[in-house]
Amino acid sequence: MLAAVPLAFGQVLELPPRPATAPTGSALAASLAAASLEERERVLVAEMLAGNVPNFLRQLCKVSVGNASSSAVVFVTPDYLAVGSDEDYLLTPLTPGSAQRVADRLDCSLPTRKLVDAIYESADLRLEPEPIPPSPAMTTLPCFSNHNALVRAQRLRHLQAQPLGRLVAGHKKDVVLTPALETKPGRVAIYGWHRAPGQPIQPLYSGHAASWVDYSHGIRLIRQSMLLDGQPARLNQVLTNPITANLLSDEGPFREPRYAAAPLATRESTTPDSSPAPKPPATGAAAAPAVLRFTETNQFGERLAWFHPKPGVRIHVNAPPAGQFVAGRTVLLIHYALPNGNTIEQTLGRKTAPGEDWHFNIQHIGAQTRLLRRLLPERTVVLSCLENDLKSWPAWRKQNRDDLIPGLLDSVTNLLAGHELEIVLSGHSGGGSLIFGFLNAVDQIPRQVVRIAFLDANYAYGQSPGHLEKLSRWLGSDPHHYLCVLAYNDAVALLDGKPFVSASGGTWGRSHAMLQDLAGHFAFNSQTNDAFAFHTALDGRIQFILRENPERRILHTVQVERNGFIHSILAGTPKAGEGYRYFGPPAYTEWIAD
DSSP, X not given: OEEEEOOOXXXXXXXXXXXXXXXXXXXXXXXTTTOOHHHHHHHHHHHHHTTOSOGGGTBOEEEEEEOSSOEEEEEXXXXXXXXXXXXXXXXXOOOHHHHHHHHHHTTEEOXXXXXXXXXXXXXXXXXXXXXXXXOGGGGSHHHHHHHHHHHHHHHHHTTTTSOBTBOEESSSEEEEBOGGGGGSTTEEEEEEEEETTTEEEEEEEEEEETTOOXXXXXXXXXXXXXXXXXXXXXXXHHHHOTTTGXXXXXXXXXXXXXXXXXXXXXXXXXXXXXXXXXXXXXXXXOOOOOOOOOEEOSSTTOEEEEEOSSTTEEEEEEEOOGGGOOTTOEEEEEEEEOOTTOOHHHHHOOOOOTTSOGGGGSOOHHHHHHHHHHHOTTEEEEEEEEEETTSOHHHHHHHSOGGGHHHHHHHHHGGGTTSOEEEEEEEEGGGHHHHHHHHHHSSSOOTTEEEEEEESOOTTTTSSTTHHHHHHHHHHHOTXXXXXXXEEOTTSOEETTEEOSOTTTSHHHHHHHHHHHHTTTSXXXXXXXXXXXXXXXXXXXXXXXXXXOTTOOOOTTHHHHTTHHHHHHHTTSTTTTTTOOTTSSOSOGGGOOO
């Protein structure tokens, strides 16, 4: 069942007020008529994010969609994205990269094919498509302006009965999300341009390159905050969950429901409340300001933010209730670089039913963070999870420069400006590569970094010069700096009956090399039992916990799920072992999200 429901109070695009001196839609169309695609989109995106958007587009419309077992409510823009004023606006086709950039900055998504159909069926006003004969001019701004005039003439005929701000559809093809693009990178998917009784002129099509944009395309924004069975939810999480995806998608679940976003336009300079973007604390190269807002959840009182500071990078921030951010309480910001092959949702974890994807039930970094908040009441614990579109930080670093990494981390601190910060660099598996890339990018590890934790993740140690020097200098510079290394004997582990890492290339070999190097700077004490070797220095501030592996098992992720993340944050402190045991039964089960 699909139905339109009244407008939701408070569901608005978080944009600055439209500047009094902002150009109108027709003025922008004239000034950009001869501009290149890159310059045109740079200016248009900057104008939108600076607030040059008609007022009628800002209040979102509710659209309900349901099936026999569940229901969802999404919040959509009443028309396609436009620049200008209510009296003089230009419906603005964009490439998917620019559209995604705008969506990211406004905490929105592009629609799926199913949502386009739902919006058309729910629309207060359905306009007839106005095709223009194909020609080389169809990708130019003058053609966009001509089509805008045709649509505007239709819209004006209905203005008295259906004023601006009512939900309108049918007059553009939508740039849409589709799982099909996961095997077709660099493409754009379009769908729609409906004619009554709801038949689209344009079936789902992904044959154009992502640089293609013509007059018929429209950008409809869908708010990430939505309702699922009456409870707050995130649209991207609903789409990636195999159980709920079919509410919003008729093509099954998504791996990552988004396009690669285009680079930030150089004129973007304002946040949604018109205040200057906060300057991030320095932990390396400066990052471009990000427009970020926390969204409340219905579990554990948490607040979440999702954003994409660089093309191909996705970051999730999980914060406690606002009441925990109090004067005098330090914020402990934990950056957790994801293991190879895992998504943020899988890494955070949730309760699973038999037959569901096992990846959601192995790390439970979300639940372990919630237990950490209980164990560290004197700190406000914030978790930042970092993912990339290659699902491998070693692979991402081969395609990108290490000096981009400090900016990725700095972008998170924009959310926390004004708070005293302590920073943890943590990672599992290939996530450790991000930490070593950070070490390569900075002259010295910032004092603000209080802990570095490798959870079977130090494969890249020693691949670049300076690792030992920077780590030893940082450890010796402050009595509040900690290093924790967890690893197991992967050199003897068997996969399909065969070894899969060399004696020196796995974390067992890298940990012993790292330990030997640090022993040249610090005096270590060593203890062993049947299962573990413990090597500590600086009164426990440096800890290597290395597990033997006589059974020759693969314990790569087991180290994490058996309270490894918790221990990596508390090792060397009086809280270590309080209410949990490393490699013991999971102590965080009551904190696992539904």
